[in-house]
Amino acid sequence: MSETSILVLVGSLRAGSTNRQLAEAAAGVAPEGVSLTIFEGLADLPFxxxxxxxxxxxxxxxxxxxxxxxAADAVLVITPEHNGTIPAVLKNAIDWASRPYGSSPISGKPVATIGSAFGQFGGVWAHDEARKSFGVAGASVLEEIKLSVPGSLVRFAELHPKDDAEVSAQLTEVVSAIAAAASEQKAAA
Incomplete structure (x- = not known):
């Protein structure tokens, strides 16, 4: 069977973002036969x-x-929360992926949304909003895959998420679950 490719969209443009660190950690726990690629061009997309x-x-x-x-078999979104919702760069990416209507690249694609934020709920509002928006855009949203890590600025102040045993174990579960969903969809096609 061919390798399962997962495109990772990071909702923060900041180089030192804890969500970017989560994306790096997720790529590091991918099982054999699964590749995660962080998309580097979200900042270049015009509105x-x-x-x-x-x-x-x-x-x-x-x-x-x-x-x-x-080209991806699935999309993993890793995002913070900005003012109680999804960052503008991520919403813009959803809009671009949702078109052209009827033949968009996101249509039917498995999508999972996770992330971290400073607040006590870890960005859960943004994650829920991203799931909703991707669903409206036509993606096959994997509602059961959830991970919202609270207190990011404190929790990861001196520790990269890959070195946090609890977060690393949770990321392993997330990556395995999205890879399984992508494999099921490829097998059904």
Missing amino acids: YNEDIDVEGSVPAAATAYRAAVA
């Missing part, structure tokens, strides 16, 4: 605008992003 989303005018960054989503 979604139908006026530029026409054949011959689609920005190169959007074309590359859509190709990456289309």
Whole structure:
């Protein structure tokens, strides 16, 4: 069986983001036959605008992003919470992935959302909002896969998430579950 590819979207653009560290840790616990690739171009996506989303005018960054989503077997979103909801960069990425209507690269694709935030609930509102938005966009949202790590600034102040035994074990479960969902979908196709 071919390798299962999981595209990782990080909802924080900050280089030292704990959510980026979670993405790195998730890539490190991927089982054999599963690859996680962190998409590096979310900051390059212009705000979604139908006026530029026409054949011959689609920005190169959007074309590359859509190709990456289309090529992946599943998408793992790892995001903080900004003002009680999803960061603008992630919402913009959802909008770009949701088009063209009827043949979008996210349509039917397994998507799981996890992450960390400073607050006591670990970004659960943002994670729920991302699941909702991806579902409306046509993704096959894996509602049962959840991980919201609270107190990120304190918990990971001197410890990378990969070195946190509890978080590492939870990430292993998350990656295994999304890989299994992607494999099931590939087998059914």
